[in-house]
Amino acid sequence: MRYEAPTTVEAAVSLLSAEAGLAKVLSGGTDLLVQMRMGMMEPDLIVDTKRIPGFGDIVEENGGYRVGGAVPSAELNEHAGFTAMYPGVAEGADLIGSTQVQGRATITGNLCNAGPAADSVPCAVAVGCVARIAGPNGKRDVAIEDIPQAPGKTSLEKGELVESLFFPAKPANTGDAYLRFIPRTEMDIAVAGCGISITLDDTGTCTAAKVAIGAVAIKVLVVDEAAQALIGTKVDEAALDALASACSAAAKPITDKRGTVEFRKEVVGVLAKRAAKIALDRAKGA
Amino acid sequence: MGIHVSTKINGDDVEFVCDAEETLLDVLRDRLNLTGAKEGCATGDCGACSVTIDGRLTCSCLTLGAEVEGREIGTVEGVAKGNELHPIQQKILDNAALQCGVCTPGIVVAAKALLEKKPDPSEEEIRYWMAGNLCRCTGYDKIIRAIQDAAAEMRG
Amino acid sequence: MASSTGEAPESKGTHQYQPRDFKVVGTTPLRPDGVDKVTGRARFGADMNLPGQLVGKVLRSPHPHAKLVSIDTSEAEALPGVKAVVTRDDFAENEAHHDILCNIMARDKVLYEGHAVAAVAATSRAIALKALKKIKVVYDILPHVTDVDEAMKADAPILHDDMFTHGVDPMPTTASNIAGRCEFGHGDVDAGFEQADIIIERNFKTAATHQGYIEPHACVATVTSDDYGELWGCTQGHFVLRNVSASLVGMDVSKLRVTASEIGGGFGGKTTVFLEPVCLMLAKKSGKPVKMAMTRDEVFKASGPTASSSMDVKIGCTKDGRITAGFAEVRYQGGAFRGAPADFGAMCAFACYALENVKAIGWEVVTNRPKGAAYRAPGAPMSVYAVESVVDELAKAIDMDPIDFRLKNAARNGDKSSYGPKFESLGLVETLEAAKNHPNYQIPLGPNQGRGVASGFWFNFGGETCSTLNVNQDGTVAISVGTPDIGGSRASMCQMAAEELGIPYDQVRAIVTDTSSLGFNDTTEGSRVTFSSGMAVIFAAREIIGKLCERAAMMWDIPVEAVKWEEGKAIPAGANAGDFEPLTLAEIADAAGGTGGPIAGHHEYNADGAGVSFGTHLVDTEVDPETGFVKILRYTVIQDAGKAIHPSYVEGQFQGGAVQGIGWALNEEYIYGDDGKLQNAGFLDYRLPVASDLPMIDTVIVEVPNPGHPYGVRGVGETGIVPPLAAIANSVSDAANLRMTELPMSPPRILKAIHQAEAAE
Structure with missing residues (x-):
């Protein structure tokens, strides 16, 4: 296995494109190194992105934030501007593993590892995060929900990598939240998760919403029916119940060592309801 | 082919050669004889291998040796100043906050990082910060108290 | 008063307890190994290195049950950097340690996923791992069984064709997976149940749990050409380790010196022999020092968890709370070899109570799982969970305070124990009274909160x-x-x-x-x-x-x-x-x-004369009715220490035992797939309690002196894990108004039980 730490994105793309064997991008490494140690993956090339200028930066852009592909979760959570704008996204990122893991793990890696239970992804999806992908044919911007396809599989082409994630400016009266369920209080993979963004008008009526659920299908799912259950309502109990039902109905989980189908379908609805209440309070500026 | 790495460990310049697959933990333990960091799981789940890289707490098992070129590493061996224990080390002793002691190096490194970032953490903040450091002997009670005591002493 | 009185060398005084005013005992000085442990200098099993040492790795079976048809190591041996390969052929038959031999290196069959099949020593870890892949093993796959009740069935796949149930008269003539049966008790339970006003009978199941020590097994060995061996490693018993290893490798005991390193946790799981004879054999064959360390995956798959269990308990009492009869039948599987602690389970089940009519039957069963090892009060937590759950339910049924119910039936000095001997001196009543008077027993509970009490017992050795x-x-x-x-x-x-x-x-x-x-x-x-x-x-x-x-x-x-x-x-x-x-x-x-x-x-x-040990635990929990999540609100351990030599370390034993019990009760379990393979061989999905899961663990040290020790000392290490399973189950049952009869009480199980209770209403 070769280890390379290029200092330009072009060099990273060339290395990834030229490798005949298995090439993997190393940003935080908290998934990749575990997979290597467990013998689940034997890459021929590792491309470390942390030495590429900009990959470690969080910068303001058009009223929103562009987060470099190698920014660890802990740094995102120390960024006052970002956490004020998107507390739900930051909290999701803050739930990945331990304090130690958060010192390394990146949202980009969490996204590209394509695990259905990735904690930082649902809320980022809900707030409309867009990935900038660099590749042999130049750069393209893609809504992040279109990147994971199935466990361990993404829509990235050979030679492509995610350079940064763009979080657009938050509309007025908008709040986000993410909740997940785990059997302990920390250190577990989500058994179910829900990220949500709610926008209100001046009367407190929901005018826009986006709901994404995690760990209940082969990838994070955007549940339009769940958003529709909120839009046009004051996000009252009836709307929340409809939201929960829509999430439970949309979930297509499996039974495994972490939870059962019945449990996941039920609990994802509970989480949606609870997350919506938090997002609602945030949208109201409470 | 080995990769040559120049780094700083506990303030001293260190050079080593490692394979691409080797983790920082492998390098510390097997190449540099710094065996304070332990391999409890090699998957980032136990915290026994905790170190700091450029001041940020992390698991050395989740870092490649090759990645630390030009970085500054802090390990448990660098926490005491000579024979003068750091307050967190002394309070762990005073509170009987270790039994077997194999998780202790990771606890020391993680708690020190916490107190540098947050001098007056609540019990809940301590517990969540330390959630990645498994201890099977103590039930954590005395560890939490030791960190609270060390925080109080360091605040003066 | 003098701290001691000089006596002639031939008369060192009596073992009997003598009251005295202590000067040093009962204080809390710093431990001699403390500074080394907070500075990273302490040397644990994997921290020792010898010049020129090789790395040893083990090839393990991917199948839970198979005949080992052939092992071809020639390609591995030919790999540059490989210095030795060992298989079953390198170890002679050994009658005295037959099961250990079969476990450390499979002979005619592999009996569980992770069973050692071969080992190599090479100049690097990478070469050793590469060599393992070059060993060609032909398996003839057999049907497997991992569940205790399934394994006891007549048509179950049989692990050992020479296993005939011990303790059954006459001994069966057909082989089975039932290694043994034992029975304890006295009186007439049928007559006792006839006197009862109320009888509760329930079935319980508990999952296998692992000791979960943070340090994986590790050792370093050298053997000289004239057959002198040295071994360094983490073990709870280096003398036993030496004797067994020397025997398996074919050395005189005097020629093997074993040094116990600092040990990173054991809890019973390092009373075992796994890597050490293999490491010695690799060192002997290669002529070089060899170091071996298990990965966490290997620790879970190939070192000893405790037994899983299936149990029936029936207890009857009068309306005023006197237990008239207690019956328990416990079935424990302890992995692929004899040794499931069903006997201890049966003996401890009713040890807290003075009963006229009591009977406990234990069944020891083998399955296609790793060979079990002792885990803190081996066998006791499960049977006590079952009994203390039914006791709790009886107390509720007659509307009696659960501590008063226990006090009414508690074993006292002079009572005949449920497992045979007469109790000479014990502190159970004192722990119950301390529990009743503890401020934590009076705190009002909120919605979805519950309080649980349970007592527990361990013999001490x-x-x-x-x-x-x-x-x-x-x-x-x-x-x-x-x-x-x-x-x-x-x-x-x-x-x-x-x-x-x-x-x-x-x-x-x-x-x-x-x-x-x-x-x-x-x-x-x-x-x-x-x-x-x-x-x-x-x-x-x-x-x-x-x-x-x-x-x-x-x-x-x-x-x-x-x-x-x-x-x-x-x-x-x-x-x-x-x-x-x-x-x-x-x-x-x-x-x-x-x-x-x-x-x-x-x-x-x-x-001789280790005093028995009793404890009582109090726990408050809150159950989230929408997710089944359990939060431990407060936890109190009250235990008789006889005399606490170092009170802080005694508290530490209480707290550590309680938290291991919390893990066992709520989330820890060996999860097997239909393929007979362990699904969660890592700390990610084998869920040890983490710091944020827990409150402070309050402790009360009760001191009822052990008459068999000059200072009154009783062992304190194990009893602390006995009551928590029941105490938490009782608390959760109180909080959610239902009865949890299967451990762990993971959120999916609790949520399901909540729905079942709702449906029943």
Whole structure:
């Protein structure tokens, strides 16, 4: 296995494109190194992105934030501007593993590892995060929900990598939240998760919403029916119940060592309801 | 082919050669004889291998040796100043906050990082910060108290 | 009062408890190994390296049950950097340690996923792992069974065709997976149930759990060409390890020296032999030192978890709360070989109660899982969970406070125990009374919150023990013990020696010696060390006091009978003895060269009289009715320690045992797929409690002296894990108004039970 730490994105793309064997991008490494140690993956090339200028930066852009592909979760959570704008996204990122893991793990890696239970992804999806992908044919911007396809599989082409994630400016009266369920209080993979963004008008009526659920299908799912259950309502109990039902109905989980189908379908609805209440309070500026 | 790495460990310049697959933990333990960091799981789940890289707490098992070129590493061996224990080390002793002691190096490194970032953490903040450091002997009670005591002493 | 009285060497005093005012015992000095452990200097199993050492790795079976048809190692041996390969062919049959041999290196069959099949030693880890892939093993796959009830069925796949159930008369003539049956009790349970006003009968299941020590098994071995071996590694019992390893490798015991490293947790799981004979054999074949360490995956798949269980419990009581009969039948599977602690389970089930009619039957079963190992009070937590759950339900049924119910039926001095012997001295009632009076028992509960109580019991062991104390010329004292220190026992040894000798704690230093420096010592297990090694230290110190008096008598030129030892000094025994200035231990030690040479004390014995141990736990929980999540709100451990030598370490044992029990109750479990493979062989999905899961763990040390120890010490290490399973189950049942009969009470199970309870209403 070769280890390379290029200092330009072009060099990273060339290395990834030229490798005949298995090439993997190393940003935080908290998934990749575990997979290597467990013998689940034997890459021929590792491309470390942390030495590429900009990959470690969080910068303001058009009223929103562009987060470099190698920014660890802990740094995102120390960024006052970002956490004020998107507390739900930051909290999701803050739930990945331990304090130690958060010192390394990146949202980009969490996204590209394509695990259905990735904690930082649902809320980022809900707030409309867009990935900038660099590749042999130049750069393209893609809504992040279109990147994971199935466990361990993404829509990235050979030679492509995610350079940064763009979080657009938050509309007025908008709040986000993410909740997940785990059997302990920390250190577990989500058994179910829900990220949500709610926008209100001046009367407190929901005018826009986006709901994404995690760990209940082969990838994070955007549940339009769940958003529709909120839009046009004051996000009252009836709307929340409809939201929960829509999430439970949309979930297509499996039974495994972490939870059962019945449990996941039920609990994802509970989480949606609870997350919506938090997002609602945030949208109201409470 | 080995990769040559120049780094700083506990303030001293260190050079080593490692394979691409080797983790920082492998390098510390097997190449540099710094065996304070332990391999409890090699998957980032136990915290026994905790170190700091450029001041940020992390698991050395989740870092490649090759990645630390030009970085500054802090390990448990660098926490005491000579024979003068750091307050967190002394309070762990005073509170009987270790039994077997194999998780202790990771606890020391993680708690020190916490107190540098947050001098007056609540019990809940301590517990969540330390959630990645498994201890099977103590039930954590005395560890939490030791960190609270060390925080109080360091605040003066 | 004098801290001790000098006695002649042949009479070291009695084992019987003698009240005294302690000076050092009962204080909380810092442990001798503490600084090394907070600075990273302490050397654990994997921290030792020898020049030129090789790395050893084990090839393990991917199948839960298969015939081992052939093993071809030729390609692995040919790989550059590979220095030795071993398989079953390198180990001769061994009648005395047959099961251990079959477990450390599979012979005609592999019996569980992870069973060792071959091992290599190579110049690097990478080469060793590559070599493992080049070993060609042909398996003939057999059907498997991992569940205890399934394994007992007549048509179950049979693991051992020579296993005929012990304890059944007549012994069966067909092989089965039932290794043995045992039965304990007295009276007539049928008659007892007829006297009952209310009878509750339930079935319970508990999952297998792992000891979960953070340090994986590791060792380093060398063997010289003339067959002298040295081995360094983490073990709870290096003498037993030496004996077994020497036998399996075919060495004389005298030619193998084993040094116990610092040990990163054991809890019973390192009373075992796994890697060590293999490591010695690789070292012997390669002629080089070999180091081996398990990965966490290997620890879960191939080192000992505890038993899983399936249990039936039936208890009857009168309306006023007197238990008239108790019956339990417990079925434990302990993995692929004999040894599931069904006997201990059956013995402990009703030990807390004085019953006229009681019967407990234990079934010991084998399955296609790793060979089980002891885990803190092995066998007791499960059966006590079942019994204490039914006791809780009975108390609720007759609307009686659960502590009052237990007090009404509690075992007291002179009662015949449910497992046979008469209780001589026990502190159960004291723990129950302390629980009832504890402020945590009075705190009002909120919605979805519940309170649980449970008591528990463990026997405590003694065993073969010896210890030596050497007086240094400057008057300090070195203690050699042969029992690895897994929880601070070196500190308590120093305290007891200092107490006897009348010198300060910091003038005594204890080490755990290697196997060539002391006689045989049983393993650190059964909560025996502070009791047994501690008593050996006390008697060795008393031998030294006798010698110090002799030396003082020589220095003063008076008869030894005219000298006595008080507060660390020799003084004339009375006015007639003469008028001499007291001689300190340091002064006598300094003069020892002129009075007969070095001064040392030694004591060797088979320790008897370990006092039984009881505890009572209180726990408050809150159950999220929408997710089944359980939060532990407060937790209180109350346990009889006899006499706490080092109270902080006693509290630590209480807290650690309780939290292991919390893990067992709520989330820890070995999860097997239909393929017979372990699904969660890592700390990610084998869920040990983490710091944020827990509150502080309150403790109350009750001291009812053990009559069989001069200071009254009882072992304290194990009882703490016995009550939590039931206490938490009772608390959760109280909070959610249902009865949880399967462990762990993971959120999906609780949510399902909540829905079932709703549907039933």
